[in-house]
Amino acid sequence: MIVGDQGDPHVAAVLARLAPVSQSWVVNAATLAENPYVLQDACLSVRCPQEHVMVSPQTGTRGWIRRLAPAAWQRGMVVESLEAAEKTAWLSLLTAVLRTCGVEWLTGIDALVAAENKLVQHATAVRLGVPTPATLVTNDPSAVREAIGPDIVLKPLGPGHFFDQDQPYTIFTTLMRNDDVRLAALAETPFLVQTRICARLHLRVVTVGEQVWGAALDAANQPLDWRAAPIAHRSFTAAVLPAEVAHGALAVADALGLGYSSQDWALADEGAFLLDVNPAGQWLFLPQQVTVPVTAALAAWLSSGPR
Structure with missing residues (x-):
């Protein structure tokens, strides 16, 4: 079960790598109503055109949450309007499925929501002794x-x-x-x-389970926030991560309950610092030495049986 958008290239990349025998279902709050469904007693039954999808504690389903809804789904929505009430109801239904139907999530919805809070990220890093500004x-x-x-x-x-x-x-x-x-x-x-933090290198660190990959961007001639320079997104190179970064990234991901994470670190003269954790962040803009194994690891986790 993948919670996301069929048009998302990250979802498409993982779907392309799934084992042919794997039954996969992509759904989000905007598409849940496209097919007849029944949710009763922690069992979701959906009659899709090509298959009958069942999700319950007995089905041994694994899942990955990429996005709960398309990016523009709630844009322009008026608070307390009928549209807001309807869309809130769809989100409530979807999150109930995520919490109650026995899916083994790479990252659960509650861990995902908590880890998106930058103050929670910072407090976790401080508790673990991971350097952060x-x-x-x-x-x-x-x-x-x-x-x-x-x-x-x-x-x-x-x-x-x-x-x-x-x-x-x-x-x-x-x-x-x-x-x-x-x-x-x-x-x-x-x-x-x-x-x-006066960075010499910007590091993008991606974790899947106990695996970690990294890419580096020379901070020279880059803005303080490299995202502000479009060319920076195409300028990362594969990197061997310093041991303290690899260990710190895995420790933070584990403490936050994240089976997947995309993290931003800064390598400065005084050491390496964790700047940000994105529990559902992008990875396809990184070099192939990172994107290929990350995509394969996500697909492999989804394809394997319950632990």
Whole structure:
């Protein structure tokens, strides 16, 4: 069972690698109603055109959650409207299936939701002793000056993108001094405030179970947030990860309950630092030395029987 969109290239890549004998079903909150279904007593029965899908604690189903709904499914939706009520009901039904029908998830829905919170990520890294930038959230600019060095970065605590009059905007990591007048805006919206890490290399680390792969991007001539440079997405090269990064990435993924994770690390003169964990992040923009084994590992896990 794959929760995602058939049009997502990551879902398509995994489907292409699944064993021919594997029965696979791709579903999300927007497509659940496309076929007749019955959910009763933790058993979901769906009559698809080519097959009858059964998901229950007795079926030994394995699953991977990529996306609960298509990216634009809730765009422009008015809070407390009929549309909002209907779509919330579909999400409630889908998440009930994810929680109650006995599927063995690579990453469960509750772990996925918790791990998306950057403060939970940071607290987990601190507890494990994995280096991460000094971090705080405050509405008091004076607290920033007292707790963080002169050079700070601000990151969104909530979604890093939004739409305004149908125009998309992305909030990238922003560098500023700790006495910047813009810090007054912290009174309006909570942001992560972190000490700046001067990276020599940006590392993208992908974990599947107990396996780990990495790719590197030279930080020279790149913006502070490499995502702001389109060419950076095509400039990563396969890398042998430092032992502390590989071990730290696997430890964080395990502590967060993530069977899959895509992590951002920074390699600086003073060491390696975990910056971000994406529990359902992309990997296909990385070099083939990473994308091929990651895709194969996901497909192999889905194809294998219950543990």
